[in-house]
Amino acid sequence: MHQNIAYLYAFFGLFLITCGVVSVLFLGRKAKTAIMSGGFFGLVALTAGHFLNLSQPWALYLGLTEAFLLTFIFAWRASTAFHTLMELVQANDQAAVRSKSIAFLIIATMFIMALFVLAVSVTFLRQVLEGLG
Numbered sequence: 001m002h003q004n005i006a007y008l009y010a011f012f013g014l015f016l017i018t019c020g021v022v023s024v025l026f027l028g029r030k031a032k033t034a035i036m037s038g039g040f041f042g043l044v045a046l047t048a049g050h051f052l053n054l055s056q057p058w059a060l061y062l063g064l065t066e067a068f069l070l071t072f073i074f075a076w077r078a079s080t081a082f083h084t085l086m087e088l089v090q091a092n093d094q095a096a097v098r099s100k101s102i103a104f105l106i107i108a109t110m111f112i113m114a115l116f117v118l119a120v121s122v123t124f125l126r127q128v129l130e131g132l133g
Contacts, residue, residue, distance in 0.1 A: 001127045002060070005120070006053035009063040012117045013045030019110050026102050041070060057132045064125070067118040074111035081107050
């Protein structure tokens with residue numbers, strides 16, 4: 001079972017890196033924090049997946065902690081982006097609405113994925129620990 005979770009963490013890492021790259025492609029230099037955070041947390045998730053695949057129990061806790069933290073971080077960022085988006089819609093600033101909409105969609109997608117990874121990790125935590133021990 002731990003190999004399945006390892007693959008999930010590896011996929012999550014690649015997903016985060018891809019989201020960072022997509023942000024920069026669509027939003028340009030304004031999204032430099034997206035590429036840095038997507039790259040960093042993507043590498044952490046890839047590391048957790050790799051070492052969990054090698055049956056290292058600490059990697060499970062690393063991946064679980066990362067998914068937990070990113071769920072809250074992305075929820076906060078998505079809610080902030082949504083609030084800003086609604087203000088821009090009321091101000092009728094179409095160019096800003098377009099870029100903020102793209103940012104909101106990417107952040108919301110990252111939130112949903114982090115929540116999914118957290119839910120799967122917690123659901124199968126006992127079986128993974130039994131398989132490692």
